[in-house]
Structures are given as C-alpha cells and as structure tokens.
Amino acid sequence: MTTPKLALTDTAVAKLSVDALVIGTVSGADGLQLAPGAEPVATAFDGDLVKVLTALGASGKADEVVKLPATGLAATVLVAVGLGKAGEDGPTAESVRRASGAAARALSGVEHAATTLPAADLPATVQGTVMGAYGFTEYKSSNGDGPVAAVDFVVADAKADTATHALKGGTAIGEAVNIARDLINTPPNDLFPASFAERATELAKGAGLEVEVLDDAALRKQGFGGILGVGAGSSRPPRLVRIRHKGPKAAKKVALVGKGITFDTGGISLKPGAGMDNMTSDMSGAASVIATMVLAAKLNYPLDITATVPMAENMPSGTAYRPGDVLTMYGGKTVEVLNTDAEGRLILVDAMVRACEDEPDYLIETSTLTGAQVVALGNRTPGVMGEDAFRDRVARLSQAAGEGGWPMPLPDELRADLDSKLADLANVTNHRWGGMLAAGIFLREFVAEGVQWAHIDIAGPAYNTNSPWGYTPKGGTGVPVRTLAAVLADIAENG
Template sequence: MTTPKLTLADSAATKLAAETLVIGTVEGSDGPELAQGTNELAAAFDGNLTETLSLLGAKGKAEEVVRVPASGSIRANVLLAVGLGKRDADGEIPAESVRRAAGVAARSLNGVSHAANTLSALDLSATVQGTVMGAYSYTRYKSQAGEDPVAKVDLLVPDAKSDGAKSALKGATAIGEAVNTARDLINTPPNDLPPAAMAERAAELGRAAGLEVETLDEDELRKHGYGGILGVGAGSSRPPRLVRLRHKGPKGARKVALVGKGVTFDTGGISLKPASGMEEMTSDMSGAAAVIATVVLAAKLNYPLDITATVPMAENMPSGTAYRPGDVLRMYGGRTVEVLNTDAEGRLILADAITRACEDEPEYLIEASTLTGAQLVALGKRTPGVMGSEQFRDRVAALSRATGEGGWAMPLPEELRGDLDSKLADLTNVTGQRWGGMLVAGHFLSEFVTGQTAWAHIDVAGPAYNSNSPWGYTPKGGTGVPVRTMAAALADIAENG
C-alpha cells in the first residue's frame, strides 16, 4: 500500500506547478460547466475552456475523463477534466460525487510524479479520501507491476494554513489508508493468509498502533469452549484463531464492541459451493479485515472511546475431520446449534465472537461480515444491508449513506424467527426455506446479543469485493467496505453518545 504525498496549497489554480492539473466539470443543461476553483483557468483559455472541453466530447457526466494540453499562464502541462455529474436539488455537488471524481482522477494519474487537484476547493475531506483510495493498487504478486500510482498531489484549498484544513487532511488520509489496509488483507491470497497468518498480521497492526492484543490458538479455543469457531475450522489443516484488539479510551469512556467475520477461505465445507466463482471466497474475511483496520484507525485518531474488536478466524474446508450437516455444536456460552448447512458458517463463528464481546458489557456492538448471498439478491453488489436494534440500525445505515458506502436498513420480521427452532438443539443455523435468507441470519445473530447492547450488523457480501472493472475510487478486488461506515459510527458515538 502506497499513499501519495498530499500537501495543501492556497495558490491560484494557474500557479500550481505540476505535470497534471485536475479540474472538475459539472453536467449542465447546455454542456459541461466548470466547478469551483477553476475561474482563473477559464481566463487562461481566453474564456473558451468549456468550449474546448465540449469539442473534445466532455459533458461533465460522472466519472468522465478528458485531457487537454495546458496553455497560456497555466503552469501545469496537462489539464485533466473529471466529471462530477449533476448538482443535487439544492444546486450543490454532493460529497460522494467529489469523492468518486477524485478517485477517478487518481486512477488516471498512474505514472505521474506530481499532480495538483482543484476538487479540494469543493470538499477537502472527500477529495483526500477519493485520492488515497483511488490511487490504491495491489501488485505484490505481479512480476511487472506497471506504472506507479501518482507520487505527490497538491490540493487547492483557500484556507490551506488553517488548523481546520490540516485536521481534515490528517483525518481523511487516515480513513483512506484504513480502507486500503483492509483491501490489502482481502487481496492477499488464501494460501498466504490462513487463520494463523491473519491473526499475526492483525497482531502486528495492533501493536504498531498501540493496541492491547490477545490471540487464542486452537488449544485455548477448545479450553474456553468456542464450539462455533472450532466446528467451522475442523476440516482444515490450518487451525482457527480468535484475536482481540483493544483501544483503551479515557476513564469513563463509552464501550463499543466491533466483531468481524474472518473466514480466510470458504469452500462451503461438506455443503460444497459450486466451483464457478469460488475463487472470490478469498474475500470471505472482509468483515474481519474491516474491523481490524477500523480499530487501528481509532487508535491512530485517538477516538475517546473504549473499543474492543473481537475477530474470529477459520478456514472452512471439506475433509475427513470437517463438521457435517446434522452435527450439533455447543457454542461459546453454552447454547447449542444444529448444523443443517455447513456453508452457513459465518454466523457460527460470529455467534461465538458476539457472546465473548458482550461479556465486556458494551453499550454498542457493530458487526461486519460477508454474511449471506441473500444480501446480493435483496440489495445488489454495492449496497450493504444493515440489521439490528432498530434505532441503532437506522443510525448506522444513515451514517453509511453519508460516507458513500450506501448502507440500507433491513427489518427482522418476527415471523421468520420460528423457522430457526430445532428439534435437537437450541437453534438451527439455517431454515428450510429460501426466502429472507439475510433476515434469518440476522435473527440467528440476534440470539447471541445479550444485555442492553445496541447492535448493528452490516452484511457486505456483495459490496466487500468488486469482481468487475474499477469505478470511482473502487478498485477491482477488495473494496474495504464497511471501514468508513464503522469509522463514522465510532466518531458519531464519541460526539453524541
């Protein structure tokens, strides 16, 4: 992971010396319009910049990219005009439009050593996040990595020397880097990231950030009765782990628990998945990656909260030692679960982790996982489903939309709960119906949330991994969703309780 060097500049756009100067265009009724921060550039083109862009096919549509040779008093060599799309109903350009445009620009700057960006005059934080996330590439396993990401970007800001601008730059950079940390974990192939290796990576990141770290191996998991994690990991020669990372806040700080699903590879176990597309199950630990990155971010930004991340890690494989449909597992805390489908494994390791997290009596519990294929059926590839305690669920979903990650609140209809009753055990891990699969999984998890804990689960089965072409600030492969949602939720709890 390489982050471009980002600096604040209060010079006029024409005076920003760089190889490439990024400007924003807006989709107007009569063609492209120049976004804020580009008036001097228009003058440098004798007022004909929009006409020039139009001749080159520009319309100002979202994620459109047009290059123009610079001229006149402009010190840059090339103008990179990136589309912001239409203004909103209030005539404003949404932060997410700026974030995506900055990401598109960053992806278009590969091979450029020094660029300048005027989008920051619209929204500094969104531009920084979009630039950091858009410049991301994962080339560890490539013999020839291609062009390097842009090395340095000057950001045009009217109040560049103010504490507010400096703080915004620091915070937005840290958030973008946290997303990229999660992406690095997700994109690491499963042969190099079994549970033990992932646990060590988490511990290294945690110690570097000053977190308290606890790792339970298979013997300790067995000693303490983590039946869900052990059951899922029983079929693999690479045994499971549980990692706990704690950011200790000031005395009396609110307690927040984070839990993330860390299935480092999911074959489905005995209930084997189809071969087509199974390679994407390297991303089945995306929730764990996001939680690890988020608690490290909380330490870096010193959130005034007491945050503990509980991260179960297992590899779900078929073998002579694998758990079977029909088995009954005794979970951490003593409840029993009849396994009807070994491919519904994530909820089993999460149940153990949730029970352990609730022993700390947190006020809030936020979970993230690639929980169900039903999430994709209900909401598609880009929209996370948020379930949980109604008030906190709605709060987290709203914050998710504000960050650009697009979370959507989902119900837990009471009539679905009865389908999880078992004749042998306390619960089954799936029902015999195909309907409402995400909501049924939410019901299952809710059974392990104890006390007065406000709870939200974020199902990112689709949004966690992009198997198609890059878009906006989102690369192909791991996306890092929902790091920004969880970071926003933590910041909101710190500020508002």
C-alpha cells in the same frame, strides 16, 4: 499499500508548476459546466474551456476523465474529471470523493499533481484520492507505472487548522480502507488463520494497541464451539484475535466483531466451482474491523473499543463438520448445522457472546454473511440489521459516508423457521425466503440484553469483481471501514 505524498497549497492555480492539474466538471441542465474551483483555469483558456472540453467529448458524467494540454497554465496537463449531475447545493461529498478517486486512477505514473476539487469538500477529496490511488501489486512481476507520487490540494488557506485536520482525517480514513483492501487481496495460501492473526497483531501493535490471540488449544479450553466446528475441516487451525483501544476520557464502550473466514469452500455443503476464487474475500468483515482499530488508534477516538475477530478456514475433509452436527457455542447455546456453507454466523456468534461479556454499550459486527444480501440489494449496497434505533443510525451514517448502507427488518415470523428438532436453534431455515433477514435473526439470539446492536452485511459490496469505478478498485473494496469510522466518531461526539 502506497499512499501518495499529500499536501495543502494556496498557490494560485495558474502558477502551479505540476505535471497534472485536476479540475471538476458537472452535467448541467444545459450541458457541460465547470465545477467550483475551476474558474482560474477557465480564465487561462480565455473563457473557451467548456467549448474545448465539449469538443473533446466531455459531458461531466460521473467517472469521466478527459485530458488536454494545460494551455496558459504552469501545469503540463489538465485533467477534467466528471462529478455527475449537479444538485441545487452543488456536488455532493460522495460525487467529489468518487471523482477524486477516478482522477487518482487516471494519474497513474504521474510524479506531481494538484487538484482544485477541495473547493467543494476537502475531506472527501482527500479520501477519494487516497483510495483511488490504491493498487495491489504484491504478486506482480512487473508493477507498471505505480500510483501518482504526490498530490497538492488547492485551498484558500493552507495553514488553517480546519484544512490541516481535514487532510489528516481524510488521509487516515483512506489509508484504513487500503489496509483492509491489502488484507482482502492477499491470497488464501498466504492469508490463513494463523498468518492472518500474525498480520493483525503486527498492525495492532504498530498502532500501540493491546492484542490477545487465542489458538485452537485456547479456543477448545474456553469452549468456542462455533469457531472450532467451522475450522475442523482445515489443516490450518482457527484463531480468535482480540484488539483493544482505550481512548482518553472514554465514556462509551464499543464492541466490534468481523467475520474472518480466510477461504470458504462451503465445507461439506460444497459451493459451485464457478466464482469460488472470490471466496478469498470471505474475511472482509474481519479485515475492515482490524483496519478500523488501527484508525481508532491513529485518530485517538475517546472511546473504549474492543474488536473480537474470529478466523477460520471452511474446508471439506474427513475431519470437517457435517450437516446434522450439533455445535455447542461459546456461552452454552446449541446449534444444529443444516448447511455448512452458513458458517459465518457460527463463528460470529462465538465472538459476539465473548464481546458482550465486556458489557459494551454498542455492538457492531460486519461480514460477508449471505448471498441473499446481493439478491436483495445488489453489489454496492450493504444491508444493515439490528436494534431498530441503532440500525437506522448506522444506516444513516453509512449513507453520509458514501457506503450506502440500507436498513433492513428482522421479521418476528421468521424466527420460528430457525427452530431445531435437536438443538436450541438451527443455523439456517428450510426455505430460501428472506435469507439475509433470517441470518440477522440468528445473530440476534446471541446479543446480550441491553446492548445496542447492528449488523452490516457486505456480501456484495466487500469485493468488486467488475471493472474499477470512482475510488473503487477491482478486488477488495474496504467496505465498511468508512461506515465504522463514521459510527465511532458519532458515538464519541453524541454518546
């Protein structure tokens, strides 16, 4: 992960001696319009900038990037990036974030750039720039041009505390997203439970956090039957990582849990071969939780936060768990396994029960849980389930953060479909209807009474198999780091 050198400047736009200057455009009712902050540039073009951009095919649509010589400016190249349709209140934070990301991707190989987009929303511009400049080249023999080296953000008062805090916070959140992306994009031959635990430990200790790692012997001794069952088919045994941040004057305790299946073949219930390579991303929930803990330490949230992160590899072998097995989960409940490809919930509930022993006020867990999430909500919208009030709060904050979480119900009538003839419950229903909701109901069975709980299903949003867009690269996306960050900040402020 390489973050550009970021700085604030109040230098007059026309006098910015940079390789590239970024301005925003919008799709107005009457055609292309300039976004706030671009006025000085228009003046340098003698008022003809809109006409020139229109002649070059610019329309202001989201993700559109048009480059032209910076005539009359100290900059070399002018980069016009589209923010999409303009609302009554101007560009939204998410449109600014997305445009900043598109601009950062287009600035690959540029040494020094400046952007006027902060006039709309500085934190969003910073986040979008950091996330858009991301690239994963660890396994490339040639790294190409590399990300833009330095970006200046044009603000009215570069020395103001609000601007400084916005730069620091936006950078920290963007970097946390990129930490998660790095973990997700690391191939499974290099990122397996033991090495994942080592990298999590390194990141956590580097941020000054407390870390505890349970190996397979410790998991067996303490009765983590779900994690051990799922990991039994792999030659690389499972781990459980616990990371704690104890913030100043912490009034609330928050538990975070993230699914860390470092590769998912489906086990004995083997997945189809097509697209199985994408299952390197089945640890995206764990990666996001670990990155969020690093962020919590960096921003020093006034909260007591503990992450409980189960890590396993789901493989078929002579020692693998089978459909028909009964596992005794941590805490004593038994689960009949009807499908070994519904493994994420089995490791999650072990971690959730352990997390609840700390008596948290809130429990937030996230995972690439179900293909049903993609069927219901598509590849960009996480499903949020849980205790009604907290579920709605998390979804609302996710939407404000730009990750678009959507509240989903947990219908009582689906609970009976998880009844088992042998055990306390089965890990799947005997039908395909409401698969995401049934998984949420399964998880709910393991939440301690009185704990406000929410689950974020990121099966689609965690990994982009299509072309890059906005600040989102191909591969790991880092969803839902920004949602988790927004929820923690909201709890810190409002309890």
